[in-house]
Structures are given as C-alpha cells and as structure tokens.
Amino acid sequence: GAVVSQHPSWVICKSGTSVKIECRSLDFQATTMFWYRQFPKQSLMLMATSNEGSKATYEQGVEKDKFLINHASLTLSTLTVTSAHPEDSSFYICSAARGETQYFGPGTRLTVL
Amino acid sequence: KQEVTQIPAALSVPEGENLVLNCSFTDSAIYNLQWFRQDPGKGLTSLLLIQSSQREQTSGRLNASLDKSSGRSTLYIAASQPGDSATYLCAVRGSEKLVFGKGTKLTVNP
Secondary structure (H helix, E strand, O other): OOOEEEEOOEEEEOOOOOEEEEEEEOOOOOOEEEEEEEOOOOOEEEEEEEEOOOOOEEOOOOOOOOEEEEEEEOOEEEEEEOOOOHHHOEEEEEEEEEOOEEEEOOOEEEEEO | OOOEEEEOOEEEEEOOOOEEEEEEEOOOOOOEEEEEEEOOOOOEEEEEEEEOOOOEEEEOOEEEEEEOOOOEEEEEEOOOOHHHOEEEEEEEEOOOOEEEOOOEEEEEEO
16 A cells, blocks of 8 residues: 555656646545655755645745645645756656655656757 | 765675665754665655664664664665665654655665
8 A cells, every 4th residue: 555656757848838747645645745856866855845725835945936736635736847947857756645654656757858 | 954964875785795874864853764765767665664762673684773862874784686776765754854865876786
C-alpha cells in the first residue's frame, strides 16, 4: 500500500507555455501533499505544502504565482508551472503524507526549451 | 535553519564489501530521520526511518543508527551488491517538514 503516482513522468515544452503535473495517492487519502524540486546533483528542495481544500504554503523564494498548486481532493494535487522558462527545467517530485510518514512519487522530468 | 550534510558525496566499492554512509545535521531538535534510496531519474524509496527516541533500525542488510545529541546518523550496508548502486539520501524531520541532504552516490562494482 501507500503508492503515489505522478503524471506525466517527463515533459518537454516550449518557453512561455504552462505545464501541469498531477500527483495522486492511489490507495490512501492524503490531507497533506508536498512538492519538491531537485536539480542535478542537488538535494530535494521543498517548494510548497498543500492541504486539501486550502491554499498551499510556499517556501521562501518560491513564486506562488508561477508555481500554482491545487489540492482539490484527498487523493489529487496538481502543480502548474506557468510561463515556463529554461531555468524551470528540473525534476519535480511530489509526496503524500499518511500520518507522520511521507510517500514519494516517481518524479516528473521537466525540460523547457 | 536545519542543514543536512552527507559524506562522502560519492563512493565506489567492490562487490561484497561492507560500507558506511554518513549523515550529519545541525539542529538536534528532530522528530525522526529517514534514509532513502534514489535510482537515476526516479523517485525516492524509503529504506529506514528512525524516530528521535530510537538509536537504530535494521532491515535486511541495512542498519541505520542515530545519535541525536551529536547530530549524526550512519547507514551501514552489509555485503554490498551491484544492485545496491544508487544515490542514498538522508532526511531529517523538524517541526513540519523534511530537510534532505545532497546524497551519497554509491557504485558497487561486480
């Protein structure tokens, strides 16, 4: 149990377009989901924490108008990268909390041309 | 601000060797510490979770220890195998969130 999926697993887009990434907890309900970004050879950096039915809490330095997070249900959170630029190219990983344990998705590789 | 450091950044060993990965953290006020495995281009797989009140956890060939007062944890891998090749991440949980180290990239050579 405790499986988290992400879709898509990879995406290539043109600069200026928007990209939506979905994160789903498949076999449990998650009131809290997290979005991380990982650059090559770097650690995972928390971008934001989303709670079902409320606004996401963004970490310092993360633009909330650029990275739109929606946690519409207990099993789905979405991250939309708006007006993507090449510097947004990264590996995005979501995580869903069940109790005190976080379960991680397989990640989404975003490449912005 | 919590900072997590992992040493070494990379490690290459022959198959069968026992090895130790190190993790240190600056703020000892943690709830738990977790070790993850990450394969290239993939997400994270949780290996071991140690609560702040515990000293160690074991799972198969893996043993993780925690010395909260000194801000250190080690991950011991016994009888390493080529399939153990991956990046190992250490993460500590403070009041609300996990803080990750940069990881140790392990290569086990057959």
